[in-house]
Amino acid sequence: MSKTEKDIQIEPEEELGMLEKFNLQKDTIVNAYNLSNNPELCALERRHISEIEEDKKTLDPELLDKFEIQDLSDDIKLELSKLLQGYKHIFDWDNNTMGHTNLIQHKIILEKDTMPIRHRPYRLSPIEADYLQKELDKYCKLGIISPSNSPWAAPVILVKKKNGDYRMVIDYRKLNTVTKKDSYPLPRIDDLLDTLGKAKIFSALDMRAGFHQVPVEESSQEYTAFTTKFGTYHYNMLPMGLVNSPATFQRLIDLCFRPLLNKCLVAYIDDLNVYSQNPYEHLEHLKQVFECIDVANLKLNLEKCIFFKKHLKFLGYIVTKEGIQTDPSKIQKIVECPMPKTVTQTRSFLGLASYYRRFIKNFASIARPLHELTKTKKKVPWTDKATRAFEQLKKLLTTAPVLARPDFDKELILVTDASKLGLGCILTQLDKEGREHPVIFASRGLKSGEVNYAPTKLECLAVVWAVKLFRPYLLGKKFTIITDYSSLTGLLKTSNPTGIIARWIVILSEYEFEIKYRPGRVNESADFMSRLGY
Numbered sequence: 001m002s003k004t005e006k007d008i009q010i011e012p013e014e015e016l017g018m019l020e021k022f023n024l025q026k027d028t029i030v031n032a033y034n035l036s037n038n039p040e041l042c043a044l045e046r047r048h049i050s051e052i053e054e055d056k057k058t059l060d061p062e063l064l065d066k067f068e069i070q071d072l073s074d075d076i077k078l079e080l081s082k083l084l085q086g087y088k089h090i091f092d093w094d095n096n097t098m099g100h101t102n103l104i105q106h107k108i109i110l111e112k113d114t115m116p117i118r119h120r121p122y123r124l125s126p127i128e129a130d131y132l133q134k135e136l137d138k139y140c141k142l143g144i145i146s147p148s149n150s151p152w153a154a155p156v157i158l159v160k161k162k163n164g165d166y167r168m169v170i171d172y173r174k175l176n177t178v179t180k181k182d183s184y185p186l187p188r189i190d191d192l193l194d195t196l197g198k199a200k201i202f203s204a205l206d207m208r209a210g211f212h213q214v215p216v217e218e219s220s221q222e223y224t225a226f227t228t229k230f231g232t233y234h235y236n237m238l239p240m241g242l243v244n245s246p247a248t249f250q251r252l253i254d255l256c257f258r259p260l261l262n263k264c265l266v267a268y269i270d271d272l273n274v275y276s277q278n279p280y281e282h283l284e285h286l287k288q289v290f291e292c293i294d295v296a297n298l299k300l301n302l303e304k305c306i307f308f309k310k311h312l313k314f315l316g317y318i319v320t321k322e323g324i325q326t327d328p329s330k331i332q333k334i335v336e337c338p339m340p341k342t343v344t345q346t347r348s349f350l351g352l353a354s355y356y357r358r359f360i361k362n363f364a365s366i367a368r369p370l371h372e373l374t375k376t377k378k379k380v381p382w383t384d385k386a387t388r389a390f391e392q393l394k395k396l397l398t399t400a401p402v403l404a405r406p407d408f409d410k411e412l413i414l415v416t417d418a419s420k421l422g423l424g425c426i427l428t429q430l431d432k433e434g435r436e437h438p439v440i441f442a443s444r445g446l447k448s449g450e451v452n453y454a455p456t457k458l459e460c461l462a463v464v465w466a467v468k469l470f471r472p473y474l475l476g477k478k479f480t481i482i483t484d485y486s487s488l489t490g491l492l493k494t495s496n497p498t499g500i501i502a503r504w505i506v507i508l509s510e511y512e513f514e515i516k517y518r519p520g521r522v523n524e525s526a527d528f529m530s531r532l533g534y
Helices: 049-057 074-086 126-140 173-177 191-193 216-226 245-257 278-293 328-335 343-354 363-373 384-396 453-470 488-492 500-508 525-532
Strands: 028-030 047-048 145-147 154-160 166-170 200-204 227-229 231-235 265-268 270-275 307-308 311-314 318-319 324-326 411-417 422-430 437-442 479-483 513-516
Touching: 047 227, 074 278, 074 307, 126 154, 126 166, 126 231, 126 422, 191 265, 200 216, 200 278, 200 311, 216 231, 245 265, 245 270, 245 278, 270 278, 278 307, 324 328, 328 384, 343 363, 343 384, 363 384, 363 422, 363 437, 422 453, 437 453, 453 479, 453 500
Parallel strands: 154 227, 411 479, 479 513
Antiparallel strands: 028 047, 145 231, 154 166, 200 270, 200 307, 227 231, 265 270, 311 318, 318 324, 411 422, 422 437
16 A cells, blocks of 8 residues: 555566464554545554553543443454543533534524513422422523523423423424424435445434524524523523424534535434444544534533444334334334224324334225224224224234345335225345345325226326335336236337326336236235345
């Protein structure tokens, strides 16, 4: 390896080096993660094993114990210890320090001619009042809030936690109704999951009271005022509960980590996850993330940070090198749902179940009896079909497959199906042995104008819908469409198409694909494979 930027000419048969058996006790260790062209990020280091032992003496021996680090080689543990110690100041070690970013401020813009809204404080029990007073004192000391003379006043709600403590929440509902909405987008969860690609190592970083690290613009602070029996206060730092708080914080995250997002970091509001393919690369990625946090003057929550894990819990999913699966703790909440008795309860159950619909083949058809119940405003007229659908969805969620993470180097196959109950499709990819593994399931019911389509037209609709749905995966890549309707190929090759068929052919023309016929019984194999996992 050349240590300069000059060209080196190598003569034919010139000896470049020789291989010898590595001796751990006396030979040099090279930290592969430092092989970078950026000297500010890392420099190429070579040190004797005795020098490494000397380094260990200068480090905090209990540092890694705080993070439950396991299954790492000694040299990786050493480098991680040095990295954490070097950026020790970005962690909240005593649960008593806050970050204060210099990148962004939160501004509240009200609708025209809005007058101040004031609400009397809610009554509290003596125990609640004691907790609230302590919380107010702590927040004042940290600079999160200050006593206020604002004409605005929202009430305080204390929400009891599972451990018996309380959480202070401000009821900003009335303020939110007169606030102009910030349309800054939050990331799509499916895009974030796809971004994790071939990652094998994960670290989860948690912001220390993330919102409270963002300052509120001085002119907007009066709108955040809340009233208590101990007086009126306003927020100096961004509170939870404001309609635009998530948008502001996501904007901060995008500003702070822009060079790293979707390369080694996925972030959903204050949920930060670093991902890499090997330990050395992961050390470098962590260093880059820490540097961004340091520059933005943010703090991480020491107790909730997790490093060098082989699986990642992320937004209700568990991600591993094998693929994506449901989080059992979240699924258990769905399983424990009692039989709905009202339209609201039915919609709530469907909302929870729908979050995991990518794991369930023909979700829309199965859930159809439940959707029918939500069309009435009266008490739910429960039916036997609804009961079967309710129980079947629970069962399918508890036996959900492990979905492959999209790998665009592998061949993709789109399996489509249609019936009078709805449309369904499965996006699969082939492994090295040529076996199909599901990436995602999707389905939907038929619209009123589609119910009377002829079978061939319905199958064509399923293809067009599925291709459009999975456009981010399929556009610019050759793929195969599998259908159990043999006449579909002829329909798409018709010489003089008219009407909706012509429009569908135009839509499909920008994709490169081959249609293959697979009989219905054989076409069930993708679903069978998904139930086995891999």
